[in-house]
Amino acid sequence: MSQPPAAANANETTGSLASGAASAPRSSIATVITGGLTPPRSPVGLRPHVVEFRNVTKTYNSGKSDQFTAIRDVTFVVEDVADKGEFVCVLGPSGCGKSTILRLIAGLEPQHPATNGDVLILGQSVVGPGSDRGMVFQDYTSFDHRTVLENVTFGLECLHMPRKQRDELGREWIQKMGLNVTTDADKFPHELSGGMRQRVAIARTLILKPRIILMDEPFGALDPLTRLNMQDLLVKLWKEVQATVFFITHSIEEAVFLGDRVYLMSNSPGTILEELKIEPATSSANEMQRQPKFLEAVYYIRDKITKLESNQ
Amino acid sequence: MNSTFLDRLLHNWLTLRKPVSRLQAVGLGVACILLCLTGWWLLTLGEYESRIVGPLTLPSPAETFGKFSELWNDFALTRNVLVTLRRVSIGFALALVVGIPIGVTAGCFPRVHAFLSPLIMIGRNVPLAAVLGLMIFIFGSGEKNKVMFIFVASVAFVISDAARAIMDVSARYIDTAYTLGASRWQTISKVLVPLAAPTIFSACRQMFGLAFGYIMLAESIKIADEVGGLGYQIQIFQRRGFREHIYLIILVIPFVALVIDQVLAGIQRQLFPHVYGGDGVLRTLVRVILIPWENLKSLLFHKHLASLPPAATDEGPK
Ligand SMILES: Nc1ncnc2c1ncn2[C@@H]1O[C@H](COP(=O)(O)OP(=O)(O)OP(=O)(O)O)[C@@H](O)[C@H]1O
Ligand SMILES: [Mg+2]
Numbered sequence: 001m002s003q004p005p006a007a008a009n010a011n012e013t014t015g016s017l018a019s020g021a022a023s024a025p026r027s028s029i030a031t032v033i034t035g036g037l038t039p040p041r042s043p044v045g046l047r048p049h050v051v052e053f054r055n056v057t058k059t060y061n062s063g064k065s066d067q068f069t070a071i072r073d074v075t076f077v078v079e080d081v082a083d084k085g086e087f088v089c090v091l092g093p094s095g096c097g098k099s100t101i102l103r104l105i106a107g108l109e110p111q112h113p114a115t116n117g118d119v120l121i122l123g124q125s126v127v128g129p130g131s132d133r134g135m136v137f138q139d140y141t142s143f144d145h146r147t148v149l150e151n152v153t154f155g156l157e158c159l160h161m162p163r164k165q166r167d168e169l170g171r172e173w174i175q176k177m178g179l180n181v182t183t184d185a186d187k188f189p190h191e192l193s194g195g196m197r198q199r200v201a202i203a204r205t206l207i208l209k210p211r212i213i214l215m216d217e218p219f220g221a222l223d224p225l226t227r228l229n230m231q232d233l234l235v236k237l238w239k240e241v242q243a244t245v246f247f248i249t250h251s252i253e254e255a256v257f258l259g260d261r262v263y264l265m266s267n268s269p270g271t272i273l274e275e276l277k278i279e280p281a282t283s284s285a286n287e288m289q290r291q292p293k294f295l296e297a298v299y300y301i302r303d304k305i306t307k308l309e310s311n312q
Numbered sequence: 313m314n315s316t317f318l319d320r321l322l323h324n325w326l327t328l329r330k331p332v333s334r335l336q337a338v339g340l341g342v343a344c345i346l347l348c349l350t351g352w353w354l355l356t357l358g359e360y361e362s363r364i365v366g367p368l369t370l371p372s373p374a375e376t377f378g379k380f381s382e383l384w385n386d387f388a389l390t391r392n393v394l395v396t397l398r399r400v401s402i403g404f405a406l407a408l409v410v411g412i413p414i415g416v417t418a419g420c421f422p423r424v425h426a427f428l429s430p431l432i433m434i435g436r437n438v439p440l441a442a443v444l445g446l447m448i449f450i451f452g453s454g455e456k457n458k459v460m461f462i463f464v465a466s467v468a469f470v471i472s473d474a475a476r477a478i479m480d481v482s483a484r485y486i487d488t489a490y491t492l493g494a495s496r497w498q499t500i501s502k503v504l505v506p507l508a509a510p511t512i513f514s515a516c517r518q519m520f521g522l523a524f525g526y527i528m529l530a531e532s533i534k535i536a537d538e539v540g541g542l543g544y545q546i547q548i549f550q551r552r553g554f555r556e557h558i559y560l561i562i563l564v565i566p567f568v569a570l571v572i573d574q575v576l577a578g579i580q581r582q583l584f585p586h587v588y589g590g591d592g593v594l595r596t597l598v599r600v601i602l603i604p605w606e607n608l609k610s611l612l613f614h615k616h617l618a619s620l621p622p623a624a625t626d627e628g629p630k
Pocket of ligand 2: 099100
């Protein structure tokens, strides 16, 4: 591993950045906002927060001999930015509870309900899963018995949208995802590559215009080049659908490129150790990720993680 | 020199799990049949006294096949095959109609499964001879007892296989369906059942083969005014000592089973192109037939995208 550039080290030493965005280091695109757990202020007369976790703890197999606390006292808030959702990336070591948090937002069992604390979406407790919180999983979850088009229009079919209308919309999204409408629409998932399957998975989620999009390492199984292409595509589409995105990844580069905000998580039982604000991407993934400023932010976060881990 | 040839032969012919071309597969099967026929012919060669195996144990191929026209004409082979097939088909269809919905329900809801498991357990382990006796008590002689025998003998297996197939569908498909807004019923009908269907079909195809064997057992019990069927015929031949006919029937039955199985395999291929490839003619047909039904639902229940319930206020899949 190469040495982080001097500028990043400087950031590290002037490291009492916890005071807020105002003291953002000029040289880096990452800024620390909070150093751990700050209780969120409840919005008074404002729009409710898109997502809010209040001291959420999840203990699996609670009360049994093999009980295990995956996350403890997780508290954070994603505010509702007018006309534009935020892109939140979650970074953390394997097994620290990233998927647990995501599935709590989605309302999926057995993560849902939380053992303690409140999970609020737009001010209301999560009761169960719904299409307002679309989810893209890491492993391929295309419905094997449905063609690409039928997969993409699944949610619309559940709304009983007339076939003609939903097929039209479906084709539009297949096109948008960079798939070929004439050759790919009638293929079955087993005839697709991993990258194409994830495109289908993203299309069938975005077509429903969810308020919140949950993505659990969606590009984890893709080769680096496909991954960069998918990142570009995601940024483009996200601007179009204006949703709040929760994106889990193991790649710091991916988090810095995609995220407006990055949560760093500790080892289990997981908590959010730090929240960083990231400047939005200005060029394509491939170009952006070579810029010194970008690399600096990546090294900065890497050092941060190393330091946080050794402090435990 | 010799060993390298042998090595090569072994390597080419007995590579682990190497797929065989269709032509070669058929050729090998035919070779096996020819080999058996030759063995049979050699064992029964010559005059009655000089044969290796006596004619009372095993008639020669010529003697056996010579009786075919008699079996076909005088003993109405086709009619008997059809009678047997009709019984097993009705009984098995009944088992499918009853067993699959129950099995799917049990697979979807563990509580239902737990509730039914004693019955499934009994059904799977019930002694066939006892069932046969009971069916004759309950339904008397005639068609009903045989049809119901097949039903009772197979329904528990249909239920447990259907339940297992549903339970084996990975939970991530359910999660996916829920996050795409599917209701519980939609998740069952659009995700769980279609994903489990190929497995259920395969299991039922195998079970039909077994049921075909069971029915002949039921037919071989003679009570009052029995009417036809392969099992009944075998019984008659046995009593009259017609060895050739019995051997012929033993050869005919696998052939009938093969034809049925191939028909079912064809249906399976056309129904599940995502598993077996091909055009999926039957899948398309099913879709087309369902279009009016779907249109009706669109007309009645269409919710517009814009009118989606706001976040988290919907109760989730109920
Ligand atoms: N259903 C479950 N029952 C029991 N323990 C679980 C369950 N799901 C997750 N865990 C445990 O909770 C911890 C957090 O799991 P989680 O899947 O949220 O981690 P993660 O951060 O997503 O990891 P990864 O990066 O490897 O996906 C892990 O130690 C895991 O073993
Ligand atoms: Mg995970």
